[in-house]
Amino acid sequence: MSTGNMNLTLKVWRQKNNNTKGALVDYKLAGISPDMSFLEMFDVLNEDLITKGEEPVVFDHDCREGICGMCSMFINGRPHGPKDLVTTCQLHMRSFKDGDTIVVEPWRAAAFPVVKDLTVDRSAFDRVIAAGGFISVNTGNAQDANNLPIPKMQADAAFEAAACIGCGACVATCKNASAMLFVSAKISQLALLPQGQPERYRRVQSMVAQMDAEGFGNCTNTGACEAECPKGISLENIARMNRDFASAKFISEETV
Amino acid sequence: MSGFGNAFSSSIGKKFIMGATGIFLILFLIVHAGINALIFLDDQGLTFNIGAHFMATNWIIRAGEVVLMLGLLAHIFQALRLTLQNQKARPVKYAEYDGKANSKWYSRSMGLLGTLLLIFLVVHLKDFWVVSRFTGIPTVDANGHEDLYAVMKIKFQEPLRVGVYVLAMVSLCYHLLHGFASAFQTMGWNHSKYNGIIKGAGVWYSIIISIVFAAMPIAIYFGIIQ
């Protein structure tokens, strides 16, 4: 079926559910095309497994164009594999060589428990957003959009922070499983915009408290998150969050 | 802590303590290294001993010393807490983890470097601080000051001690290479126009401070200064 000629050995994490222990299992694959995406290579593996009467590997994926943030494989020690600025679904087999051994594991963090095989539960991120990652404006209350000019530089910076896809690669790669890049990206986006000002200091306190409650680790500024983020979210956001947190705790009178 | 809530117990609060104490220690090292460098005046340690005498007797400095100790303890204690917490945040480790692909080894090894420095500190405090503050310095110099310089000259005759000190300064250098810029980042002092300066200053600071410290035992051992 496949048209290529790469032979690979995969070591894939298999784990039935969150209550059982998992282990790396070896699979041999032949005839992989360099034009395949990494997930299409997994499709081939699963088709093989189904034909052989074995259970296919469960992994998260959806849009397969690098924007939904669902795919989440830790490949050869790096989230989303060896290439910078791409998600697993955008990684192509031409980034590997014939005969390679590829180790594939799920994101590992206490806050991201394994659901099955390579699938983890990232609902902690949703709860952090629910704690304050929004502007409280009900539908129908908005003024004309152009009544509020926003300097382009600021709007662009907010956009860059907002480009986060919530995949969790930052947590996965951080040696401390810290979620600060994710949390700070949302805090920054809204802190940079005039619309975000009324809730600015409330937001940073609530979101940080929720982040801590979820059991993420602490940031030690290694910069790994920024380096591995498929959307290039900058560490500057973490500094901005820290600054806002300090202002919120020591200058503003708002307590949460 | 009614109004401040979790200001210091939250993840960011703990970082503030690390960052603030770190910056405090960075400033202290400048003073320490500055006084140490006085030995290179090559005046039999006379000026150096004046400095040491001032540091040992001035009450503001003595009070500052208490603050320094507390800061150091806070830095160490907080680091331990953070490390333990961070380990809990990833209970199952990766089979394959390619750290070098995205960060510097010393950034990932601050705990290890810090531990080495802590061990060194015990040795170092015993060597000089305990002597100058508690057990007493046996001799005085030409000015009648306690001759800490003489103590140093004796101690740094032992090659093992010199080796330990030099290696410790290598640890210090790497610890600072990460710590300097990291402290600024933690405190939120990040600005596209100044980031380059902070980074550059951090590198120069780390190298110069470590060299100045390491130069003392080396210079004394090899008899470069008398």
Add this chain to the structure above:
Amino acid sequence: MSDINSNIPEGELTSKWTKFKSSVPLVNPSNKRTIEVIIVGSGLAGASAAATLAEMGYKVKCFCFQDSPRRAHSIAAQGGINAAKNYQNDGDSTYRLFYDTIKGGDYRAREANVHRLAEVSANIIDQCVAQGVPLAREYGGLLDNRSFGGTQVQRTFYAAGQTGQQLLLGAYSALERQIGMGKVEMYTRHEMLEVVKIDGKARGIIARNLITGEIERHFGHAVVLGTGGYGNVFYLSTNAMGSNVTAAWKAHKQGAYFANPCYTQIHPTCIPVSGDHQSKLTLMSESLRNDGRIWVPKKKDDNRKASEIPEDERDYYLERRYPAFGNLVPRDVASRAAKERCDAGYGVGASKLAVYLDFKANTERYGRIEASKSGIHNPNKETCMRLGTAVIKEKYGNLFDMYAQITGENPYETPMRIYPAVHYTMGGLWVDYNLMTSVPGLYCTGEANFSDHGANRLGASALMQGLADGYFVLPYTIGAYLSKEISVKAIPTDHPAFVEAEERAVGILNTLINIKGTKSVDHFHKRLGHIMWEKCGMARNEKGLNEAIEEIRALRAEFWSNVRVPGIVGELNPELEKAGRVADFIELGELMCIDALNRNESCGGHFREEYQTEEGEALRDDENYAYVAAWEFKEGVNFELHKEELKFENIKVAQRSYK
């Protein structure tokens, strides 16, 4: 000729919606607190509706199959969102957006709905900006616009190539806010498997918890489906892997009519298929056609590299055929033109199923502008290309990177190769003016319904419709129904209708697991996709459609006797999820062919080869086919046609021309 009532309010077109809003019955706040609404889907249409209804005070339950509502496929929309703001002072107006949409839809959409869409379009931009959606701005701090296919004004708002993402994250944050306040209960990794009907009204759903495999019953006074389109019936499409028709199809089987299923949008600018392993196709935003020129060699089977083909041997066929709109003709026209050239033997690339999208001319033009801005007179070509590349990079950088990533080619140096691919489905559940399906209490919003785009959707109108439905239309129209339901107490889920619906759902799951055949679900899905693409794709004809119907029926029989679904029901089992979805796609595929066969005309995304003008343009038959084909599901897999006549009272129906 209509035998169904679309409940369009009386009165002038321009005042219908205003009048409706001020006369629709209201539900008082204390009653809202006891009224429960179920929303299936958390994309633009679902999340915006869930958030808004919760803000209004209703008790909302929202379901999505992804692990987070933020991942719904609306997130992948790249280009932009239309709104009649006239910020560019280029003569835009509500009427023009209305007119462009009706014309773009080849006169197969309902006037009243489309006008309402145009009216609320401006509110959407206001709402999103208020939420902190970082839309692109100019240096003066005001919002920027770009132009899109099928229009002659600049009314498209955008956020680089990630407009859908930013709008969805806006709706998602509004939804999360309500979740945090306890006003929306969110069920992620849940898939709706049945609609529960009691006394003819939709009263709840049966959903499967995808993690545990447990079957759950949920009651609602009303049910809203915002479950997206069904483009994955073609196997290869720009849709996400999980995009499916199951919720809509189950509703269809419970009595909701399915309208215009054959209207499929084939997007002209996608990355061509590279091999059998391909699992999905990637869109290159239509916005690229602003600055890219589309061409093929003038010589058949020209195997030279693009750079070696001189200017006078290139055929810019869109500019040649449609001088007025050029590269910005609507999607259906651009797609068919590409297919025509490739079928005639002028295609490029290894597969010969591709055309070039070339940025060189505009890169140079931008470079010249930049050079003069920075005071360089008479710049040479290299300088122009260098400066122009920076401009192109700023505008489309992420799209170019994506192209390079997928194809391994550098689009800054060689022209992109593109080919049409299935992208959007204009058809969907039939809804009346209130967005209610033919099942009382069952609503449908966004791409899942058939409403606003006629036979062809214009670029940047999907985001507009999804958010219009969810933020500004449904929250009003649903009140008309719920105001009559205030005395209905929550119905316990041990009601026989829930039991029966659950049995139906469980029956299907068990059957699928127990077939234990020899072929994987994907195997059947690929075969279905092949039939659909070949015989019900960009061009259709009577013979092919008849064949397709037979082939699909045979495929259905084979599927139900030979599919292999590993694992068990009571666990996370993606193969089982896929199997259920493909089973529904197979039935839908048949209906699409039946609908295409019934419509003996060409219009928009439906091109019947028998019905074309001498120049090869679509030939409509307004006399006999100016109707919405709404199909009712009948026992077995049979369908009965109902017609809703389309009346055009405010627009003169004409042959669509972009020449």
